[in-house]
Amino acid sequence: MAPLQSWVDVDPKSHFSIYNIPFGIISTAEDKKPRPAIAIGDYAIDLKAFTAGNGFSALSTIQPYQSVFSEPTLNAFAALTREYHTIVREYLQSVLLNGGPFPEVLQRNFDLRKKAIIPLEKCENHMPMKIGDYTDFYAGLNHAHNVGTLFRGEENALQPNYTHMPVGYHGRASSVVVSGTPIQRPNGQILENHNAEVKQPILSPSRKLDFELELGCFVCANSDMGDVIRIEDAPDYLFGVVLMNDWSARDIQAWEYQPLGPVHSKNFGTSISPWVVLMDALEPFAANGIPTDTKPLPYLDEKKRQSHFDIDLSVSITTHDGKTTTVSQTTAKNLLFSFPQMLAHHTIGGCPFNVGDLLGSGTISGRADNEKGCLLEMNGNGQKEVQLAGGEKRIYLEDYDEVAISGVCGSEPGALVGFGECSGTLEPAAELKFS
Amino acid sequence: MAPLQSWVDVDPKSHFSIYNIPFGIISTAEDKKPRPAIAIGDYAIDLKAFTAGNGFSALSTIQPYQSVFSEPTLNAFAALTREYHTIVREYLQSVLLNGGPFPEVLQRNFDLRKKAIIPLEKCENHMPMKIGDYTDFYAGLNHAHNVGTLFRGEENALQPNYTHMPVGYHGRASSVVVSGTPIQRPNGQILENHNAEVKQPILSPSRKLDFELELGCFVCANSDMGDVIRIEDAPDYLFGVVLMNDWSARDIQAWEYQPLGPVHSKNFGTSISPWVVLMDALEPFAANGIPTDTKPLPYLDEKKRQSHFDIDLSVSITTHDGKTTTVSQTTAKNLLFSFPQMLAHHTIGGCPFNVGDLLGSGTISGRADNEKGCLLEMNGNGQKEVQLAGGEKRIYLEDYDEVAISGVCGSEPGALVGFGECSGTLEPAAELKFS
Numbered sequence: 001m002a003p004l005q006s007w008v009d010v011d012p013k014s015h016f017s018i019y020n021i022p023f024g025i026i027s028t029a030e031d032k033k034p035r036p037a038i039a040i041g042d043y044a045i046d047l048k049a050f051t052a053g054n055g056f057s058a059l060s061t062i063q064p065y066q067s068v069f070s071e072p073t074l075n076a077f078a079a080l081t082r083e084y085h086t087i088v089r090e091y092l093q094s095v096l097l098n099g100g101p102f103p104e105v106l107q108r109n110f111d112l113r114k115k116a117i118i119p120l121e122k123c124e125n126h127m128p129m130k131i132g133d134y135t136d137f138y139a140g141l142n143h144a145h146n147v148g149t150l151f152r153g154e155e156n157a158l159q160p161n162y163t164h165m166p167v168g169y170h171g172r173a174s175s176v177v178v179s180g181t182p183i184q185r186p187n188g189q190i191l192e193n194h195n196a197e198v199k200q201p202i203l204s205p206s207r208k209l210d211f212e213l214e215l216g217c218f219v220c221a222n223s224d225m226g227d228v229i230r231i232e233d234a235p236d237y238l239f240g241v242v243l244m245n246d247w248s249a250r251d252i253q254a255w256e257y258q259p260l261g262p263v264h265s266k267n268f269g270t271s272i273s274p275w276v277v278l279m280d281a282l283e284p285f286a287a288n289g290i291p292t293d294t295k296p297l298p299y300l301d302e303k304k305r306q307s308h309f310d311i312d313l314s315v316s317i318t319t320h321d322g323k324t325t326t327v328s329q330t331t332a333k334n335l336l337f338s339f340p341q342m343l344a345h346h347t348i349g350g351c352p353f354n355v356g357d358l359l360g361s362g363t364i365s366g367r368a369d370n371e372k373g374c375l376l377e378m379n380g381n382g383q384k385e386v387q388l389a390g391g392e393k394r395i396y397l398e399d400y401d402e403v404a405i406s407g408v409c410g411s412e413p414g415a416l417v418g419f420g421e422c423s424g425t426l427e428p429a430a431e432l433k434f435s
Numbered sequence: 436m437a438p439l440q441s442w443v444d445v446d447p448k449s450h451f452s453i454y455n456i457p458f459g460i461i462s463t464a465e466d467k468k469p470r471p472a473i474a475i476g477d478y479a480i481d482l483k484a485f486t487a488g489n490g491f492s493a494l495s496t497i498q499p500y501q502s503v504f505s506e507p508t509l510n511a512f513a514a515l516t517r518e519y520h521t522i523v524r525e526y527l528q529s530v531l532l533n534g535g536p537f538p539e540v541l542q543r544n545f546d547l548r549k550k551a552i553i554p555l556e557k558c559e560n561h562m563p564m565k566i567g568d569y570t571d572f573y574a575g576l577n578h579a580h581n582v583g584t585l586f587r588g589e590e591n592a593l594q595p596n597y598t599h600m601p602v603g604y605h606g607r608a609s610s611v612v613v614s615g616t617p618i619q620r621p622n623g624q625i626l627e628n629h630n631a632e633v634k635q636p637i638l639s640p641s642r643k644l645d646f647e648l649e650l651g652c653f654v655c656a657n658s659d660m661g662d663v664i665r666i667e668d669a670p671d672y673l674f675g676v677v678l679m680n681d682w683s684a685r686d687i688q689a690w691e692y693q694p695l696g697p698v699h700s701k702n703f704g705t706s707i708s709p710w711v712v713l714m715d716a717l718e719p720f721a722a723n724g725i726p727t728d729t730k731p732l733p734y735l736d737e738k739k740r741q742s743h744f745d746i747d748l749s750v751s752i753t754t755h756d757g758k759t760t761t762v763s764q765t766t767a768k769n770l771l772f773s774f775p776q777m778l779a780h781h782t783i784g785g786c787p788f789n790v791g792d793l794l795g796s797g798t799i800s801g802r803a804d805n806e807k808g809c810l811l812e813m814n815g816n817g818q819k820e821v822q823l824a825g826g827e828k829r830i831y832l833e834d835y836d837e838v839a840i841s842g843v844c845g846s847e848p849g850a851l852v853g854f855g856e857c858s859g860t861l862e863p864a865a866e867l868k869f870s
Contacts, residue, residue, distance in 0.1 A: 159693045160634040169695035170605040174787045184661045186784030199595040258594045260604035261696020267786040298869035349621030351702040352609045434733035
């Protein structure tokens with residue numbers, strides 16, 4: 001089947017085909033005020049300008065809510081409910097469709113085209129959502145198994161709770177940043193010798209700076225304290241998905257994490273991709289996750305619904321000399337629990353949710369050597385070097401390394417549904433002096 | 436020295452003497468819009484009405500910022516910086532002082548008195564701050580020691596990191612609620628037999644519902660990602676202190692917490708007292724915390740500054756028959772790390788802060804039996820019953836138990852600086868059916 005085509009020129013390899021229509025927040029040199037947009041090919045459609053130019057004139061249901069497209073985040077749009085996400089996305093698809101039903105809205109409206117269609121290279125991306133709370137799960141079974149094996153041996157790799165619930169921790173919302181934001185190597189307490197009799201930490205820049213390949217999912221509806229979101233209703237609470245890099249300082253983590261979990265080893269920066277791919281765009285790529293023998297408790301039972309996504313993921317490292325190496329290629333199917341399961345579990349005790357809350361998947365790794373989602377797994381806890389282009393080697397990241405995560409659904413040229421990139425460059429630690 | 440007296444009638448035992456002037460958010464039956472207020476004796480002074488009635492006419496420095504007193508939270512007032520907290524609090528003290536310099540502002544302004552002075556019993560309290568991120572520490576050394584002893588024996592009670600850094604975890608901001616909000620017993624995964632060969636959890640209402648006696652401290656200034664708040668500057672980032680009950684489901688916690696820390700065992704509800712006692716009001720009660728042989732790393736070294744507070748704390752349980760028992764009496768000096776140390780540690784890696792962020796102290800326990808800050812310590816992990824009035828006994832909380840935390844500085848009648856109460860009644864778990 002020949003794919004649908006847009007009258008906007010879209011490279012067949014673009015992540016932002018007409019099948020996608022992801023939403024983000026942009027600003028430009030001419031208008032520095034952050035505002036909603038969608039991406040198509042190498043262009044953004046500025047939804048504030050589109051709205052001002054009567055772009056939604058043919059969509060009566062959205063008329064009372066058009067102010068959501070003048071907001072500095074997508075929260076108000078997200079809060080309209082999934083029904084409206086569907087309506088708006090499909091309308092924008094039909095506006096952009098070659099031979100579509102609304103050529104006068106944009107295609108033949110040259111004044112509006114000039115105002116609303118902006119090359120992506122002229123756009124600055126901003127955080128798509130104002131995040132309330134952020135919870136990072138640990139649902140990548142292969143990752144949990146690999147890391148558990150390194151620290152506790154293969155027999156005890158997974159904690160007994162692991163296959164029964166999506167294990168996770170509350171993360172820090174304030175340090176979630178949009179792709180492209182530099183990440184500063186954190187200073188923190190590290191213990192140089194964990195086997196020493198006297199355990200005296202030092203304050204030092206982290207020497208074991210890692211990335212973690214994850215997905216993030218934004219919540220689009222509120223729930224009150226005491227409300228339980230049932231597994232079959234959970235999809236209505238999900239807005240869309242982004243790529244996520246949960247930068248991690250392994251040495252700070254090793255010293256701090258007992259008994260209450262990771263804090264400073266994670267809260268110096270978490271990067272997300274700027275374009276939120278809506279759940280509707282992902283649904284054609286629904287897939288099963290990792291099978292398990294553990295029968296889920298009924299509140300987590302999705303009754304065989306395919307609630308994972310077949311997203312091809314990759315991670316590359318670009319060193320200071322500009323040479324790029326792909327260090328991992330895997331798939332988002334490598335998760336044990338889905339976002340609906342995470343939300344059903346998160347609310348089973350009545351924890352309230354707000355629009356804009358973020359769920360992280362946990363690190364996604366495959367089983368093969370070239371499918372690992374972080375350096376800790378690749379280097380076997382510091383035991384081997386990772387080879388990069390140009391003869392460079394890494395155990396952990398060095399200053400000025402850029403890590404870029406990419407993710408895309410599908411393979412048909414012109415019909416890709418992708419996330420673009422989630423990237424960040426590691427900058428040197430702050431030089432601190434204390435007396 | 437005879438204490439200063441207000442022309443407002445203040446009971447000598449009131450927590451809200453003229454020496455205090457705590458800030459909160461109230462609404463009334465006549466005006467349901469939440470707005471800032473201060474408390475004095477058994478009255479609130481409605482600061483929105485006070486402002487509208489030119490109450491700040493004698494304080495020129497606050498004129499450009501008076502809109503902060505029409506906001507639904509204290510965030511905008513907090514953001515004015517500590518200098519303004521001092522000026523506003525001292526001005527309000529002088530307005531309320533018997534024989535003070537500004538009798539015409541309120542004392543003799545009967546029209547404004549009628550509008551702005553409201554009996555506390557007619558006020559509904561609301562969350563004083565909009566919380567961005569919430570981090571709960573574990574700085575109560577006696578608590579950590581007692582709990583560690585129960586689970587790992589006295590030899591290994593404290594993890595090696597414990598005395599070197601304020602250990603903590605990221606908490607859930609969305610479930611922090613104001614005193615008086617009912618707390619629903621959470622459902623969650625629990626493991627009935629932790630020693631069983633096959634570990635099969637069930638979904639059940641928590642059977643081990645506990646309270647935790649804590650202090651909370653609100654942040655009043657932003658820091659950017661990468662900023663380090665130095666220990667000597669940390670006090671400028673602190674707005675004020677509240678009492679906190681970090682309700683905890685011990686059975687959910689025991690099953691979920693490895694390896695990433697507590698999540699669902701905590702995020703069903705965290706109660707705080709409604710009136711924020713400003714740092715200025717607490718400073719006369721500055722005290723040392725728990726001494727330690729561990730020399731702090733320089734970034735945590737307060738150079739012997741007294742940064743803890745001599746707050747008498749107590750916890751009572753009121754059972755369904757209305758009988759109240761004080762189950763614990765201790766002091767806030769029972770902390771190893773102070774709020775400035777927590778903030779200095781939290782930002783050492785560059786984690787950003789926002790106005791309204793909340794720091795929790797961790798459970799505060801003394802060493803004696805009647806000084807323990809949670810039931811887990813009192814019952815020795817389920818080994819003994821706690822005796823209550825009227826012949827009632829508790830291992831953990833029962834439905835309809837009300838837990839109330841109280842805290843007060845000083846003992847001179849008419850000069851107390853107290854927090855009032857942080858209370859909550861436990862309601863039965865939601866009845867859930869899944870098929």
